[in-house]
Amino acid sequence: GGHLPGVHVIRTLADVDALAPAMQPDRRLIVIGGGYIGLEAAAVARKLGLQVTLIEAAPRILGRVAAPETAKLIRELHHAHDVKILEDIAIERILGEPRAAGVSLADGRELPADIVVTGIGVAPETALAEAAGLRIDNGIAADEQGRTSDPAIWAAGDCASFPWQGGRARLESVGGAIDMAEAVADNMRGADRPYQPKPWFWSDQFDAKLQIAGLGTGYDRIVTRQGDGAHGGSVWYFRADRLIAVDALNDARAYMIGKRLIEAGRSPDPDAIADAADLKALLS
Numbered sequence: 001g002g003h004l005p006g007v008h009v010i011r012t013l014a015d016v017d018a019l020a021p022a023m024q025p026d027r028r029l030i031v032i033g034g035g036y037i038g039l040e041a042a043a044v045a046r047k048l049g050l051q052v053t054l055i056e057a058a059p060r061i062l063g064r065v066a067a068p069e070t071a072k073l074i075r076e077l078h079h080a081h082d083v084k085i086l087e088d089i090a091i092e093r094i095l096g097e098p099r100a101a102g103v104s105l106a107d108g109r110e111l112p113a114d115i116v117v118t119g120i121g122v123a124p125e126t127a128l129a130e131a132a133g134l135r136i137d138n139g140i141a142a143d144e145q146g147r148t149s150d151p152a153i154w155a156a157g158d159c160a161s162f163p164w165q166g167g168r169a170r171l172e173s174v175g176g177a178i179d180m181a182e183a184v185a186d187n188m189r190g191a192d193r194p195y196q197p198k199p200w201f202w203s204d205q206f207d208a209k210l211q212i213a214g215l216g217t218g219y220d221r222i223v224t225r226q227g228d229g230a231h232g233g234s235v236w237y238f239r240a241d242r243l244i245a246v247d248a249l250n251d252a253r254a255y256m257i258g259k260r261l262i263e264a265g266r267s268p269d270p271d272a273i274a275d276a277a278d279l280k281a282l283l284s
Helices: 015-022 037-047 068-080 127-131 175-189 251-263 270-275 278-284
Strands: 007-009 028-032 051-056 084-087 091-095 103-104 109-110 116-120 159-166 167-169 200-204 208-214 221-226 234-237 242-249
Touching: 007 015, 015 116, 028 103, 037 051, 037 068, 037 200, 068 084, 068 200, 068 208, 068 242, 091 200, 127 251, 167 221, 175 200, 175 270, 208 251, 221 270, 234 251, 234 270, 251 278, 270 278
Parallel strands: 007 116, 028 051, 028 116, 051 084
Antiparallel strands: 091 103, 103 109, 159 167, 200 208, 208 242, 221 234, 234 242
């Protein structure tokens, strides 16, 4: 049923422009996918007055990109705004003729809908690179300066992967695209300096801002701190006692301090983060 009118994806600005006229109050929206794109779409729709149900096939939302503790904060935020979240349930098909009218779930339930949005991931655009015979590895494979397998061709941005901590990484973020493009442009002019990624991301949902510094992949310990006010707090990721990432919801102070620590390569004792009355003391 993915071909039916009324089914939308969110991958480009044109997709958003096509969806906008359908986002009318009291319409029933089903969002397929509990990553950041799906959750942001759900938040926007709910603020516009739609009835929103989000469905995630994995055991929980944000399963690929965030710790369970962060997912819990975001889930509570959406529940407080009357978004219905169904986790660990697959969709069999999108129903309707001649346009989408609902979804059929793997457990036999059928949910009605006026609009369906699928936010189930994107793939890097590599068609041009493949046609040019470039090496592809999690996107267009570039070296630490941004050169591809053809030394006359360079790559930067969300489509390009680069060496990172013994493997390859690809950052899907505005900040990452800008930083990498600046480094690659310098190297094309002969700067001969490695690209040093400083991963940072954000997600605006309802009146809350989630700010993320670092990459939490491979963490083995989580430390949480309660934030000020409702729907606030921070989640600190450690690997082998090294601070590698911070998720901060409505907690700009935790984000800024965590970002400075990560960029400086400093790792406070995890217990000190949990117990600190003032996080700023961790910088001294």
